[in-house]
Amino acid sequence: MKKKCDKCNRPATHHAIEIINGKKVETHLCDFHAAEEGMTASGHTPINELLTNFVKINSGVEDAKPPDLACETCGLTFSDFREKSLLGCADCYRSFEKPLSPMIERAQEGATHHVGKVPARAGASPHRQVQLTRMRKRLDDAVMNEDYELAAQLRDEIGQLEGPE
Amino acid sequence: MSGLREITDRAGEWLRGRGPHADVVISSRIRYARNLAGYPFVNRANPRQHEDVRDRCREHIVSKRLATDVIWVDLNQSPALDRQLLVERHLISRQHANPKNTIPRAVAIDADETWAVMVNEEDHMRIQVLRSGMQLAEAFDQIERLDNVLEEKIDFAYSRRFGYLTGCPTNVGTGLRVSVMMHLPALVLTGEIEKVKRAARDMHLAIRGLFGEGSENLGDLFQVSNQTTLGRSESEILDDFQRTIVPQIIDYEHKAREALIDQRPNQLDDRVYRAWGTLTHARTINTEEVLQLLSHVRLGVNLGRLDLPQVNTRTLNELFLLTQPAHLQRVVGSEMEPAERRIARANLIRKRLGAH
Numbered sequence: 001m002k003k004k005c006d007k008c009n010r011p012a013t014h015h016a017i018e019i020i021n022g023k024k025v026e027t028h029l030c031d032f033h034a035a036e037e038g039m040t041a042s043g044h045t046p047i048n049e050l051l052t053n054f055v056k057i058n059s060g061v062e063d064a065k066p067p068d069l070a071c072e073t074c075g076l077t078f079s080d081f082r083e084k085s086l087l088g089c090a091d092c093y094r095s096f097e098k099p100l101s102p103m104i105e106r107a108q109e110g111a112t113h114h115v116g117k118v119p120a121r122a123g124a125s126p127h128r129q130v131q132l133t134r135m136r137k138r139l140d141d142a143v144m145n146e147d148y149e150l151a152a153q154l155r156d157e158i159g160q161l162e163g164p165e
Numbered sequence: 166m167s168g169l170r171e172i173t174d175r176a177g178e179w180l181r182g183r184g185p186h187a188d189v190v191i192s193s194r195i196r197y198a199r200n201l202a203g204y205p206f207v208n209r210a211n212p213r214q215h216e217d218v219r220d221r222c223r224e225h226i227v228s229k230r231l232a233t234d235v236i237w238v239d240l241n242q243s244p245a246l247d248r249q250l251l252v253e254r255h256l257i258s259r260q261h262a263n264p265k266n267t268i269p270r271a272v273a274i275d276a277d278e279t280w281a282v283m284v285n286e287e288d289h290m291r292i293q294v295l296r297s298g299m300q301l302a303e304a305f306d307q308i309e310r311l312d313n314v315l316e317e318k319i320d321f322a323y324s325r326r327f328g329y330l331t332g333c334p335t336n337v338g339t340g341l342r343v344s345v346m347m348h349l350p351a352l353v354l355t356g357e358i359e360k361v362k363r364a365a366r367d368m369h370l371a372i373r374g375l376f377g378e379g380s381e382n383l384g385d386l387f388q389v390s391n392q393t394t395l396g397r398s399e400s401e402i403l404d405d406f407q408r409t410i411v412p413q414i415i416d417y418e419h420k421a422r423e424a425l426i427d428q429r430p431n432q433l434d435d436r437v438y439r440a441w442g443t444l445t446h447a448r449t450i451n452t453e454e455v456l457q458l459l460s461h462v463r464l465g466v467n468l469g470r471l472d473l474p475q476v477n478t479r480t481l482n483e484l485f486l487l488t489q490p491a492h493l494q495r496v497v498g499s500e501m502e503p504a505e506r507r508i509a510r511a512n513l514i515r516k517r518l519g520a521h
Contacts, residue, residue: 085333086287089204090200090330104334108393111393114337129320
């Protein structure tokens, strides 16, 4: 079931769950009220707006109602991205590759691939990055559901996957 | 660890008025956008993950490996005036200072103020290096050292195809933004600045004012920066600025200055001396007017039209900063209403310029 904004009738797009003194406090807000409450980073640069416009133009021309993609790792939908021009995690670049690639190409003077620095650290395989992000999400779900046994297990697994620093 | 107060008593590194081409180039700035692998980006992380990212960044940035003395400012705890000071010094963005922003966030500043890292701004880390004058090569060497040291211990989000992965795809690839702050009063006076702006846009460069968007033409100061971060290497992007973009704009400004001296010397001196007269006699003055007048006096000093022992580029650069609202209140030592600030500002300027 879709939650409504705590402050108006619009659908909530921003959700926060905090544990305060052992009690679960949920906040659900729409884009407008989330911005008002500072739940979202506001004040994009016009470059972001430029990109937003690219997306809007693209989606309007190519397909009137594109199916809303969602990132398998962080759950961000493509329309969330279209609203704010901000991606949710590293894996969004893979999840949204098809619609995103032409937009990046247009915003980056036709460039499609990175040329330049490669991180020295070999440990950061893309697979491991995605796995870690997903496990952290499961860990949060476990804490939220007060399943502390699972949470402890996940913490150990995350620790092992990260390896010694 | 030093405190914020110690650094704000001095002018920032980027305003010291030193370095090559300091008559036109105020400062050189380079930043890298980086995200920790295995965490959602700032936009999508929950408060617990934000705190986790912040604490991890702190552990790595404050370690002695980057600098012996690093100032860590928790922006959720710091007073509004401190946050405003950091914005005026270009150490954090306005978005990062915004009191409505409740994301657990911070900034780490090297005690010498040559670098700063914003934590949990649009990306987990925004590493930036600031130098006065045209010192892009030095700034680049320094940011590379910082990035390499951090990378020894941290996995950054990276893909082979897109390079360093960032919250906004307009920064993806190198995550590099080169930004050169230039003082272009002659191009403004001759009206040729519009041509320069158009040419810059054709080259996919952004031109912004002293404080970014919405501060265009303030004090005839312009920040020129790249908009493309993908498909060219860090050194290629940098080379463009060092070999073509900056020398060309410096050349345009110098030619415009020569033209003013040749064709309109009286109007030029009139501008310079009226500005000097107002600054040394005003009893109440706002920031915008100060920036404009300082700009003309700075031009007069650089061209040798105004030659006084108590005035040099450094004094003027410092006044650009110290007359800003938060700095003024810090210098005076108390919080003031805008009307009181205008009086205190005029007093400070007269004192610094040796007038009474």
